[in-house]
Amino acid sequence: MTRPRTACHTGCVSQPTALDRNRSVAAAFVKRVRDLNRQWHAQIEIPDRDAEQYMGARIRVDDAIRGAGQGTKTLAQQAAEWLKEPNLSSEIHALALTVVQGILVQNLLRQGQDLATLYRPFEPFIPFASLLLVCPVCGTAADGGHHLNDTTVIICPRCGGYRAAGTVLTLWEKGSLAKPDPAVLRGIVKRKRDTSTEYPVITQYDLGG
Numbered sequence: 252m253t254r255p256r257t258a259c260h261t262g263c264v265s266q267p268t269a270l271d272r273n274r275s276v277a278a279a280f281v282k283r284v285r286d287l288n289r290q291w292h293a294q295i296e297i298p299d300r301d302a303e304q305y306m307g308a309r310i311r312v313d314d315a316i317r318g319a320g321q322g323t324k325t326l327a328q329q330a331a332e333w334l335k336e337p338n339l340s341s342e343i344h345a346l347a348l349t350v351v352q353g354i355l356v357q358n359l360l361r362q363g364q365d366l367a368t369l370y371r372p373f374e375p376f377i378p379f380a381s382l383l384l385v386c387p388v389c390g391t392a393a394d395g396g397h398h399l400n401d402t403t404v405i406i407c408p409r410c411g412g413y414r415a416a417g418t419v420l421t422l423w424e425k426g427s428l429a430k431p432d433p434a435v436l437r438g439i440v441k442r443k444r445d446t447s448t449e450y451p452v453i454t455q456y457d458l459g460g
């Protein structure tokens with residue numbers, strides 16, 4: 252669980268751990284909170300933080316962080332740093348911090364239910380499912396998810412940043428086109444991107460389909 256993430260000199264990384272995935276979901280959440288227009292901040296409903304249900308969830312998450320070891324504790328401290336940047340009101344900041352802490356332990360200690368309770372005020376503005384984008388090729392938590400024409404932008408730490416054509420996503424989903432090895436896709440992405448600043452479109456023809 253606390254296995255360090257190792258990177259070789261070419262930048263490839265080992266299979267992400269659950270903690271790595273939680274960290275990337277937490278970072279995605281902070282980014283979305285930061286990008287939320289201030290007028291939305293005012294609409295986030297502040298729950299009664301002393302209410303039994305909310306307080307209980309918070310206490311269990313605190314306990315989980317304490318129990319989950321040094322890696323989680325360090326990240327929880329880091330989360331407070333990340334949250335300085337969005338310049339949130341103190342109430343929203345406190346809420347966001349509890350959510351980030353809940354995300355960090357969500358599947359390490361089966362805290363899903365507690366996270367749902369803590370997350371509720373943000374759900375109408377930042378649906379939790381939208382933070383869980385994974386690379387369709389390797390399953391690593393990815394950034395992006397927005398659509399450009401008939402492509403979906405996937406920014407994957409293992410495969411690189413690419414735009415998956417709608418047809419290739421469908422073929423992968425149906426299982427009628429084999430998914431490439433992340434290292435192979437990374438090579439294709441790099442070659443197609445060349446010196447462009449745009450993410451390259453990946454179609455089935457790039458993958459021998």
Ligand SMILES: [Zn+2]
Pocket residue numbers: 386387388389390391407408409410411433
């Ligand atoms: Zn990937």
